[in-house]
Amino acid sequence: MKQNFIIEYIIYFPLSIVILLSRVLPVNLMLKLGRMLGTGAYHLLRKRRTVALANLKAAFGSKYDDKQRRKIVRKVFENLALNFTELLLVPRFDKRYFDTHVHLEHMERVDEALSQNRGIIFLTAHFGNWEISSITAALYGYKMFVLGREQKPLFLNELINRHRAKTGCRPINKGMIIREMVKSLKENGIIGMLGDQSGRTGNQMDFFGRPVFMAEGAFRIAAKTGAVILPAFALRKGLNFHYIEVEKSLLDGRKQPTEKEIEGAMMGYRDLLMRHISAHPEQWMWVNKRWKYSKARAVLLLSDGKLGHERQMQAVAGSIEKQCQSAFKQETVGLEFKNVFSRGMLTGIVFLFGRFIRNPLPYLRLVLKPCSYAKLENTYADVIICAGASTRAAALLLAKENVAKTVSVMKPVPFSERLFNLSLVPAHDLRQPRPGVVITQGALNLISPEYLEAQARCLKENIGIKNGLKIGILIGGDSKYYTLTRAAVEKLVAQVKKFCGEFDAQLLMTTSRRTAPDIDDFLRREFGAYKACVFKVFPNEHNVDYSVGGILGLSSAVIVTGESISMVSEVASAGVYPIVLSLDKSGKKQNVKHELFLKELHSANKIRLVSMDEIYAELVRFKNNPGALKKLNDREKLDAAIREKIL
Numbered sequence: 001m002k003q004n005f006i007i008e009y010i011i012y013f014p015l016s017i018v019i020l021l022s023r024v025l026p027v028n029l030m031l032k033l034g035r036m037l038g039t040g041a042y043h044l045l046r047k048r049r050t051v052a053l054a055n056l057k058a059a060f061g062s063k064y065d066d067k068q069r070r071k072i073v074r075k076v077f078e079n080l081a082l083n084f085t086e087l088l089l090v091p092r093f094d095k096r097y098f099d100t101h102v103h104l105e106h107m108e109r110v111d112e113a114l115s116q117n118r119g120i121i122f123l124t125a126h127f128g129n130w131e132i133s134s135i136t137a138a139l140y141g142y143k144m145f146v147l148g149r150e151q152k153p154l155f156l157n158e159l160i161n162r163h164r165a166k167t168g169c170r171p172i173n174k175g176m177i178i179r180e181m182v183k184s185l186k187e188n189g190i191i192g193m194l195g196d197q198s199g200r201t202g203n204q205m206d207f208f209g210r211p212v213f214m215a216e217g218a219f220r221i222a223a224k225t226g227a228v229i230l231p232a233f234a235l236r237k238g239l240n241f242h243y244i245e246v247e248k249s250l251l252d253g254r255k256q257p258t259e260k261e262i263e264g265a266m267m268g269y270r271d272l273l274m275r276h277i278s279a280h281p282e283q284w285m286w287v288n289k290r291w292k293y294s295k296a297r298a299v300l301l302l303s304d305g306k307l308g309h310e311r312q313m314q315a316v317a318g319s320i321e322k323q324c325q326s327a328f329k330q331e332t333v334g335l336e337f338k339n340v341f342s343r344g345m346l347t348g349i350v351f352l353f354g355r356f357i358r359n360p361l362p363y364l365r366l367v368l369k370p371c372s373y374a375k376l377e378n379t380y381a382d383v384i385i386c387a388g389a390s391t392r393a394a395a396l397l398l399a400k401e402n403v404a405k406t407v408s409v410m411k412p413v414p415f416s417e418r419l420f421n422l423s424l425v426p427a428h429d430l431r432q433p434r435p436g437v438v439i440t441q442g443a444l445n446l447i448s449p450e451y452l453e454a455q456a457r458c459l460k461e462n463i464g465i466k467n468g469l470k471i472g473i474l475i476g477g478d479s480k481y482y483t484l485t486r487a488a489v490e491k492l493v494a495q496v497k498k499f500c501g502e503f504d505a506q507l508l509m510t511t512s513r514r515t516a517p518d519i520d521d522f523l524r525r526e527f528g529a530y531k532a533c534v535f536k537v538f539p540n541e542h543n544v545d546y547s548v549g550g551i552l553g554l555s556s557a558v559i560v561t562g563e564s565i566s567m568v569s570e571v572a573s574a575g576v577y578p579i580v581l582s583l584d585k586s587g588k589k590q591n592v593k594h595e596l597f598l599k600e601l602h603s604a605n606k607i608r609l610v611s612m613d614e615i616y617a618e619l620v621r622f623k624n625n626p627g628a629l630k631k632l633n634d635r636e637k638l639d640a641a642i643r644e645k646i647l
Contacts, residue, residue, distance in 0.1 A: 015156065022088035031085055031239050038081030042074045045287075046358060049073060052286035054380065054403045058298070059208035059290075060281070062378035066361050075282035079236060083129045086240070090163040095139055102136050106246040110142070110190070113228035118253040119185030121218050121229045125196035125273050126285035128234040131164075133244050134192040138168030143189040147172045147181065178221070185227045193218045195231075195269055196284075200293045203266055207274070210296045211327055214270060219251065219262050226253040231269055233276050236283060247272055289403075295326035297647075300381035300398070302391040303334045308443065308566035309387035312409045315444040316385050316424065319635070319642045333375045335368065335391055342367035343390050350393035351414055360397035368394075383407060383646055396420075405646050409444060422645040424638065426565070428597040438641040440634040441601065442569030448635065452553035452574060459508075459550025463535050469505040471496065471619070472555030472576070474548065474567060475523070477514030481591040482563040482583040488612045489519050492559070492581070493526050495616035500532040503623060508555060510537040510547045552576060557622045559615065565597055568607065572632035577622045578607045579615065606632045 018037070022030055042049055052073040056064065064072065113120050122137070124130045138144035146169050150157050161171045172180045172191070184191055195218055202213035222229050231247040250265040251257055257265070277284045297320055301313040310332065321328040337343040346367045350357070357363065365373050376394075381402050386395035387409035396419060399406045405421040411430055417423040423437045430439055473496065477484050500507060509527060511520055520538050527533040537547045552558060552570065557577035560567055571578040580598060602609040606629060610618045621628075 018085075019088055019159070022085065023092075027089055027092060028240070030089060031082060034081045034085030035078045035239070037085075038078035039074060041081060042077035045077075048287040049077075050400070051289055051403055052076060054401070055286045055290050056281065057378065057380040057402065058210065059277075061380065064281075066377055072282045073286065076284070076286055079128070079283055080285065080287070082236070082239070083131060086129060087131055087160060087163060090135060091166055098136055098139055101240055102132060102242045102244060104136065104244050104246075109230060109246045109248065110137070113230060113249060113252070114142075114188060114190075116226075116228065116253055117188050119188050119225065119227040120190045121185075121222055121227050122190055122192045122232045123195045123218050123229050123250070123269060124192060124232050124234070125194060125276075127196075127273075127276055128236045128280075128283045129242060130194065130234055132242050133232050133234045134169050135164065135167045136244060137190060137192075138164075141168075143184075143187065144169045145172055145181075145184045145189050145191045146170070147177065147191060147193050181221055182225055185221075185225045191227075196273055198290070198293060203263060205267060205270055207270060207290075210291050210294055212291060212294050214266055216262075216266060219265055222251045222253065223257050223262055226256075227251075228253045229265065229269075231272050233272070235276075235280060295324055295647075296328070297321075297324045297326070297382045298329045298380055299331070299383045299385065300379055300404075301330065301332040302384065302386045302395055302398075303332050304388035304390045305334060306388060308564065309409065311446055311566065312424075312444040313385045313387050315446050315635075316407055316409060316638065316642070318446065318448075319638050320383060320646060323639065323643060323647055331379060331381075333379060334372060335394055336372040337367055337390070338369055347389070347393045347414070350396055354393075354396055354419075357397065357400065360401045364394060364397060385409065386412075389413065407646065422641055424641070426597065427600065428565075428593040436645070438637055440637060441604070441606075442572060442597070442632050442634060443566045444634060444638060445566065445570045445573055446549075447552065447570050447573040449575075451549060455546045455549025456553025458546035459535065459554060462544075465506065465534050465554070469503060469623075470555045471500070471505050471507055472551040472558035473507060473509040474551065474558060474560040474571065475509070475511045475515055475519070476561040476563050476567060477512055477516055477519070478586065479514070479563040481586055481589065481594065483586040484516070484519065484561055484563070484583055486516075486518055486522060488581075488583070489522060491612040492615060493523070495619070496559070497526075497530070497532075498616055499619040505532065507533040508535040508551045509533060510551060511539060513539050515540065556626060557619065562598055562609070565594065568598070568601070569632065569634075572601060572606050573634070575631050577626055577629055579618050579622070580607045580609050581615070582609060582611050601632065604630065606630050 053069050056069045056072060110120065122133065124133060134144050134146050146164055164171060181191055195215060197215050198212040199215065200213065203216050204211050205214050218229060221227065229250040231250060233245055235243045237243055250268050299317045299320055301317060303310050317330050346363065349363060361377060364376060376398060381404050384395045384398050384404050385407045386392050392408060392412050392415055395406050398404065408420045408423045411425045412420055412423055417434055417437050420436065424444060425437055425439055426443060427439050427441055430437065433439055496507065499505060511523065520540060524538065527536050537544060552574040555576055557579060558571045559579045559581065560571045561583060562568060562580045563583055568580055598609050601607045608618055
């Protein structure tokens with residue numbers, strides 16, 4: 001034991017110096033030194049500081065900006081250091097010191113509770129100097145017991161207990177806690193307990209907008225013994241003055257409480273705690289992960305303005321919502337850079353120096369437009385999802401800021417996949433599996449049976465439609481590597497009309513914002529008065545939210561132009577017969593990955609890749625064998641990855 005003490009003194013030598021100084025320096029000078037040590041700890045203990053800042057953002061959102069949050073957290077560290085310093089100075093304090101520096105409010109509630117001869121549980125929190133209330137009560141002659149965790153190192157734990165004992169506070173030893181507590185209460189003693197510790201189990205309650213399991217031990221013991229629960233909070237004022245307020249009793253012990261009354265008492269304590277914290281956030285101990293065991297998830301989607309990327313991120317967020325089994329919040333923030341140079345500069349800075357960045361927000365303020373930065377500054381997230389090259393650097397910085405997990409949709413070039421908790425990469429971008437990477441066959445999307453049913457219902461409510469065979473048509477437009485010509489669309493229309501005439505099929509059609517105006521005009525003329533076309537949308541003129549989902553939900557076969565991986569993936573995932581049209585190349589340069597994607601899905605029997613001349617023949621093949629193709633199903637793989645890496 002002696003050898004262990006020597007080793008601990010060597011390891012904790014700086015702490016030993018502080019303890020020695022507390023015995024010789026004047027009290028006020030020692031307290032000022034303690035506050036300085038707290039300021040130093042704020043700058044040195046990066047992880048604790050970051051956790052505290054994230055907790056504040058989660059609790060208060062936009063109530064405080066980044067500068068205000070940092071000021072609060074610095075004061076949190078200073079308050080904790082002052083608490084420790086005062087505990088070291090306890091042997092030098094006498095009753096006169098406490099008469100001068102501690103103001104007690106509503107102590108008559110303590111005397112009234114003790115008159116019942118059932119004991120009291122002082123239920124406090126990691127607020128102000130929580131030790132001072134127990135020490136003060138003991139000095140004023142109350143029979144005081146303290147329940148607390150064992151501190152490390154061992155010599156410090158024993159020192160703290162000795163200092164408590166000098167004031168009359170008696171620690172309740174680890175190992176026989178319940179028995180000693182019951183015994184102390186039967187002796188009409190007062191037990192000091194902390195009630196703001198959450199765990200994996202307990203009574204689930206909302207705490208600053210997020211569910212947590214509140215500790216119920218104090219309430220159960222009070223219900224069993226008849227003890228009175230008195231909440232007490234010690235507010236620090238200035239360097240060395242304290243205001244201790246004893247609140248009204250939550251359980252008074254005169255009758256056996258019901259479960260509803262116990263829950264009401266817990267909610268009462270929760271409300272008191274939140275009120276005190278809201279009034280003085282700098283005095284609560286934010287440095288621990290306050291929602292560590294909460295299953296609630298706040299998800300932030302970083303948008304680059306591309307609809308396909310946003311839908312893929314929404315698919316990931318949907319998987320999280322489905323599986324988190326608790327409160328879920330989703331927010332999308334568009335990243336608006338000041339210019340192209342600033343976007344590239346952020347990527348370069350994070351790529352080269354990201355691991356050394358301690359305060360991410362100034363870098364985002366430098367490159368983002370004020371409206372975009374303001375949203376990110378005050379948005380808390382447990383999970384940050386990004387898609388697209390311009391969003392990845394910001395995602396990594398915000399993950400540091402929020403102590404959040406990150407999901408990259410698509411290969412996170414130029415960054416390593418190891419920097420993200422999960423990367424969801426299509427097979428055409430990555431051939432070999434890597435740690436932390438899940439390879440999907442297609443692009444992630446929102447398609448699910450529930451989604452299709454809801455979208456189909458919306459569409460049916462707005463158009464007159466009869467039973468029978470329905471064919472969907474999704475027409476895109478020119479892209480970097482492909483072109484959709486008027487001649488190709490004329491072939492499509494002629495063959496579809498031929499099939500509808502022969503098999504009495506109905507058509508549901510939409511173009512896209514990429515569709516050329518002359519093609520829109522041609523389709524409007526061809527299908528405007530065509531009775532078999534029961535639904536047609538031209539998004540450049542007018543769009544409806546349920547057009548694509550409704551078409552996929554109502555159709556048995558869907559024809560889609562093949563220039564968009566996202567659009568092809570949606571059709572292949574919908575459980576319809578997907579007919580994908582090969583388009584002409586727009587130049588000599590070929591998109592090898594895109595071609596590989598289409599050919600692999602075709603080889604896997606999940607789409608039919610056809611030329612413009614083969615549309616009618618493929619529709620007939622579908623009519624004769626509608627179940628010939630397999631459904632693209634990346635959703636199961638996505639859900640499994642989310643469970644393993646994110647939740």
